Amino acid sequence: MIGSLLIANRGEIACRIIRTARRLGVRTLAVFSEADCDALHVRLADQAVCLGGATARDSYLAGDKIIEAAIRTGTQAIHPGYGFLSENAEFAEAVEHNGLIWVGPPAAAIRAMGLKDAAKARMLEAGVPVTPGYLGEDQSEKRLAAEAEKLGFPVLIKAVAGGGGKGMRKVERIEDFLDALALCRREAGVAFGDQRVMLETYVQRPRHIEVQLFADCFGNVVHLFERDCSLQRRHQKVIEEAPAPDMPDEARAVIHEAAVRAARAIGYRGAGTVEFIADSSKGLRADAIYFMEMNTRLQVEHPVTEMVTGQDLVEWQLRVASGEALPLRQEQITLSGYSIEARLYAEDPLTGFLPSIGPLQRFRTPARIRVDAGVEEGGEVTPLYDPMIAKLIVHAPTRKLAAERLADATARVEVWPVKTNAGFLTRALRHPDFVNGKVHTGFIAEHLDALLPNALPSDEVLLAGAAASLAQTRAAVKGPLSGIEGFRLNGAHVKKARLVLGRKEIVVPVDRESALATLAVADQIIVFEDGQAFTFDTELTQFGEPESDADGTIIAPMPGRIVALATTSGASVKKGQLLITLEAMKMEHAMKAPFDGVVDQLGIEEGEQVKEGMLLIALRRTDNDGTIL
Incomplete structure (x- = not known):
């Protein structure tokens, strides 16, 4: 067994790898950026080395610094986790060239699957069914x-390199094709350094089903069943489960066999996932499931496979990298019950899922379920890295019970002041179609209105906020009459509290206790309900006009970089026209004109870093004739 391990990653996956390594007696070395000096994975590891810089490019993507840290500290092996350098063939080769053990597949296998067009061609040769499309070298706009x-x-x-939904767009009509192509190319260039794309037929009501594989250096290849990752937003997975619901045995056998054939075709070793797209419009049929891509690494959603098989996939990785045979033969791997995982993102569903950053003054997740987290209370979410902060995973004898347990868990998440998607997850897990297994990759878009959490608090939230406000007042006020708000000599004892929500003052009678969790911070009361946090001011303040784009001012909703500027000073714009593309937390956010108008102020340039709240553009309205109003 490997004696020491450098984890070339951060966040929850670094923490998760450290837990298994510690159980196996393997010494761990964490690496970190200057922005992650106090991060959880840094404190959990036996030793830590700062790579310098705050951005990923200067730290977690700096392969030479990572290898130098391993050599300097006498560490034997490098585990790349997922993301960053995990599917970088050149880095894998450099690790082994320097006499270190690479906990991952051979560089040749990474290359074979790294470019989606080449991977599809390879799978066609191996007899694996693939989606119809265009894989040609001619990348001209006309040919595409x-x-x-x-x-x-x-x-x-789809971008031929990389993954995670970047450089990928569905196009409904030819009139939109060139604009979508330009956007995909730009995203792919930024994320992967490769602007090439491929085309695929868009499968109607697609299901995203993937097979977990493992192979050793002795020629043994096994699968650990499949996962369904169909609940996605912007091609990013949100909820994953194992096994796939309502999948016929024939279709299940076909994709398991195809995945194993794919691994053998490229001489695979270690953990990998073969992803398939299934046309569910006619039910899951064996003849309507196509190879999509192969991820040559551990997946974010690997915990659901661990829960239904009882196996530790990181331990399997370390054993295979140490030269051992696979721990089990295919017939020894069994499936038990159902497991579902939800990704907790630092984002606000009520503002179009914009990423949320800041200190985690409150970060509480429920006990008695598995939580893989990369942050803790008192930490901070920065704009520099991926917004996923934790994964909540449950296991149950039935799928319905697993969904109920996970919905209850996401509902009890308490995070503040950073916004999360916990309330959104709760609604998705409780939606009748999800409970009944009617899932597909368009599920979230189709049901978005029903899945978005409430913008306004319920009566129970108001009651809890009022009760907490009264308790705070009692603690602050001294004297014989303290604690008797609303007292009248000739009437009943009526308790009331005055709260301010946004710009609205609310007087709430307190007639009973509430079971909802609350948090008092200075002159604010925070109430948690179904994964949401509602903030009330307990002192009246003077309010000006609300900040919005209704008056034509477009404000940066978060720190980021202007990757595209689609207008100029004095230009005429139409309502809905794209003006700015802002890149933040590895995603691009389109900012559009709120009405017909003229660009009156333009205080930014393409490539510029902007701060949250910064004025980007000011517009002046025009009428139908273009006259400025």
Whole structure:
């Protein structure tokens, strides 16, 4: 067994790897950026080395610094986790060239699967069914547009490198194709340094089903069943489960066998996932499931496979990298019950899922379930890295019970002042279609209105806030009449509290206790309900006009970089026209004109870093004739 391990990653995956390594007696070395000096994974490891810099490019993507840290500290092996350098063939080769053990597949296998077009061609040779599409080298706009029309709309544009939904767009009609192509190319260039794309027929009501694989250096290849990762937003997975619901045995056998064949075709070793897209419009049929791509690493959603098989996949990785055979043969791997995982993101569903950053003054997750977290209370969410802060995972004898347990868990998440998607997750897990297994990749978009949490508090939230406000007042006020708000000599004892929500004053009678969790911070009361946090001011303040784009001012909603500026000073714009593309937390956010108008102020340039709240553009309205109002 490997004696020491450098984890070339951060956040929850670094913490998760450290837990298994500690159980196996493997010494761990964490690496970190200057922004992560106080991060949880740094404190959990036996030793830590600062790579310098705050951005990923200067730290977690600096392969030479990582290898130098391993050599300097006498560490034997490097585990890349997922993301960052995990699927970088050159880094894998450099690790082994320097006499270190690479906890991952051979560089040749990474290369074989690293480019989606080449991977599909390889799978065609191996007899694995693939989605119809265009994989050609001609990347001209004319050729790509022609191939899209030949396939028939809708089509899917996909970057040939990388993953995670970046450089990927569904296009419904030819008129939108070139704009979507330009956006995909720009995203792919920023994320992967490769602007090439491929085209695929867009599968109607697609299900995203993937098979967990493992292979050793003795030629043994096994699968650990499948996962369904169909609940996605912007091609990013949100809720994953194992096994896939309502999947016929015939279809299940076909994709398991195809995944194993794919691994053998490229001489695979270690953990990997073969991803398939299934056309569920006619039910899950064995002849309507196509190879999509292979991820040559551990997946974010690997815990659900661990829960239904009882196996530790990181331990398997370390054993295979140490030269051992696979711990189990195929017939020894069994499936038990159902497991569902929800990704907790630092984002606000009520503002279009914009990332949320800041200190974690409150970070509480429920006990008695598995929580893989990369942060803790008192920590901070920065704009520099991925917004996923934790994963909540449950296991139960039935799928319905697993969904109920996970919904109850997400409802009890308490995070403040950073916004999270916990309330959104709770609603998704309780939605009748999800409970009944009617899932597909368009599920969230189809049910978005029902899944968005309430913007306004319930009566129970108001009651809890009022009760907490009264308790805070009693603690602060001294004297014989303290604690008797609303007291009248000739009437009943009526308790009331005055709260301010946004710009609205609310007087709430307190007639009973509430079971909701509350938090008092200075002159604010925070109430948690179903994964949401509602903030009330307990002292009246003077309010000006609300900040919005209704008056034509477009404000930066978060820190980020202007990656595209689609207008100029004095230009005429139409309502809904794209003005700015802001990149923050590894995602691009489109900012559009709120009405027809003229650009009156333009205080930014393309490539500029902007701060939250900064004025980006000011517009002046125009009428139908273009006259400035």
